[in-house]
Amino acid sequence: MNARKLVGWALTLLLLLTSPVHAVSTAGSSAGNTADTVPTFSAEQTISFAKKVEKTVAAKGARVFLISRVGRSPKELPEGIGYTHTGFGVYSLIEKPDGSKVPGYVMYNLYQRADKPNRSDLVQDYPVDFFTGVFQLKAGIVIPSPELQKRLLEVIASDTYRNLHNPRYSVIANPFNDKYQNCTEYVLDVLNAAIYQTGNMGQLKANAQAYFMPQKVKIGPIKLLLGSIMSEDVTLSDHDGPVVTATFETISKYLDDYHLVSEQFVISQ
Amino acid sequence: MKSTIRNVIGMTALLALFAATPVHAQGFSRSVAESTKHSAQAVGHSLAAGGKLVSGVAAVPLLVVGGMGQASMAAGQALWETADGPLPVTDENFTAGPNPGQAMKKEEI
Numbered sequence: 594m595n596a597r598k599l600v601g602w603a604l605t606l607l608l609l610l611t612s613p614v615h616a617v618s619t620a621g622s623s624a625g626n627t628a629d630t631v632p633t634f635s636a637e638q639t640i641s642f643a644k645k646v647e648k649t650v651a652a653k654g655a656r657v658f659l660i661s662r663v664g665r666s667p668k669e670l671p672e673g674i675g676y677t678h679t680g681f682g683v684y685s686l687i688e689k690p691d692g693s694k695v696p697g698y699v700m701y702n703l704y705q706r707a708d709k710p711n712r713s714d715l716v717q718d719y720p721v722d723f724f725t726g727v728f729q730l731k732a733g734i735v736i737p738s739p740e741l742q743k744r745l746l747e748v749i750a751s752d753t754y755r756n757l758h759n760p761r762y763s764v765i766a767n768p769f770n771d772k773y774q775n776c777t778e779y780v781l782d783v784l785n786a787a788i789y790q791t792g793n794m795g796q797l798k799a800n801a802q803a804y805f806m807p808q809k810v811k812i813g814p815i816k817l818l819l820g821s822i823m824s825e826d827v828t829l830s831d832h833d834g835p836v837v838t839a840t841f842e843t844i845s846k847y848l849d850d851y852h853l854v855s856e857q858f859v860i861s862q
Numbered sequence: 863m864k865s866t867i868r869n870v871i872g873m874t875a876l877l878a879l880f881a882a883t884p885v886h887a888q889g890f891s892r893s894v895a896e897s898t899k900h901s902a903q904a905v906g907h908s909l910a911a912g913g914k915l916v917s918g919v920a921a922v923p924l925l926v927v928g929g930m931g932q933a934s935m936a937a938g939q940a941l942w943e944t945a946d947g948p949l950p951v952t953d954e955n956f957t958a959g960p961n962p963g964q965a966m967k968k969e970e971i
Contacts, residue, residue, distance in 0.1 A: 640915060640955050651951040656924070684949060685921040687956055695952035699921040719918055719956040750923055 622678045622764075622776035624704045624716055634730060638862070642730040643720035646682075646860050647698050653736060653856060656684045657745045659780060660700065661733040661841040662724060672811045676733050676841040678702070679777050680723070683749060687719075701749060703779040705762055710826040713762040713774070715755065730862035735845050736855045737784075744787035753792035757782045763828045765810050765817075768839040769802045772831035777839035781805065784844070788853070805847050807837035918956035 634642075650658055664677035680702035686694045700723045704716045724730065737745060748754055763773035768781055771794050785797045810817070817836060820827045829836065848854045 636915075644953070644955060647951050651949040654947055654949055656949075683923045685923050687921045687952070688919040689916055689954075690919055695954060696924070696950050697921075697952045697954075697956065699918075699923070716958075717921065718958040721915065721955050721957050746923060 622703060622705050622713070622762075623707060623710075624702070624718065624722070634727070638730065639724050639727075640721055642862055643724050646724075646732050646734075647720055649860055650682065650698070650734060650736065651684070655682070655736045655742070655855075657742050657749070658682045658737070659733075659735040659841070659844065660723070662727050663729040663731050664726075665728050667729075673808050673842065674840050679733075679780050679841045679844070681745070681749065681780065681783070682720070683746070703758065703774070703776040705826060710824075711762050711828075712760050713758075713776075714760065715758050732860045733841050733845070733857075734860060735848060735857045737848060738853050738855050741784075741787060741848075741853050742855075744790065745783070748783055748787045748792075753786050754783065756792055757786060757794070757797075762826055763831065764824075764826045765828075765832075765836055765838045767831040767837060768805065768807050769798055769837075770831055771798060773828060775838065777841060777844060781839045781844055781847075784848070804851070805839070806843060808840045808843050810836040810838055812836075915955045915957055917959050 646660070658681070659679060660682045661676035661679040663675070667675055670677070680700050682698045682700055685697065685699040687697050687699065688694050698720060700718050700720060702716050702718065702723075703713050706712045706714060724732075736742075758779065759771055759774035761773045762775060764775055766773040766775040766778045768778040774782070781801060782794070782797055785800055786792050789796065789800055791797065812820075817827075817829060821829045845854070845857055849857070
């Protein structure tokens, strides 16, 4: 094989390796932001937007809501996926260093670990933290029905919330089994625990299979395979057939289809 | 010729590794994101959004007592029983502190 052909193969391999990994690492479920994005907003802009989100949902009386952010350029995301991280916002009493308490929202997240991306933790932070380093100052919001909000808050305040967490992380985790989990699958599990009032994972997965329509990950099989080889947080071992995952959009639709949404909208800068 | 091939393979492997390693890029973007958060914390004056950036010490969900979870509450019953209407939200902006491991390292310095 001559040098020219070898360069050609090498460049092809490079192309295959670069595009799928960035496209597949879509969840961006890390504290602070996702991989490969450079924040373009000042501290003041981020703080202002975070407060805008708080005031908007507070004006609508939301005790708990789903919230998503855009951690990388939408051009880099697979078709059908517009957000890179999803969590819950919970209306709370926040204690300040001086001991006084004020009302506001706390964000409940599943985040990848920075030093071990195939593992995750449950992390609470605040709206400013949630939007620090995003690619776009944009938030997808779903305010569940009042009854579902009540049930969600009960789950979040119970041991079930922590028990539903699976620290084995995959950015394209299959929402129909509990081998791995990403932020959106976790949100779905918590929602279903609230809906069905059970923390039994087997039951939750059975119900999800019956009623939830996931997003097919539209990346070629070779690219996905290379991604699973090159990235610690990408695995295909929990998929039997087409690769599917939960997304903010599919969760929103799921709740909407079953009339469990009070309101859903997008907040932009 | 052999050295050319070797160089191409080596260069391609390096480029592929750099491009395909999310941990490295994640570390870079995290450090930039961290600097943004620290920059936000350094803003000591009141902002148009309403207030300083302060560290939240703790937070308790305001929710209903009873039901499945036997959840604890703080003054939330009245808020929940308000059927509709806006909720009060502080004008202050909060940020989470470092995780316990990071906080311990800071203490040791």
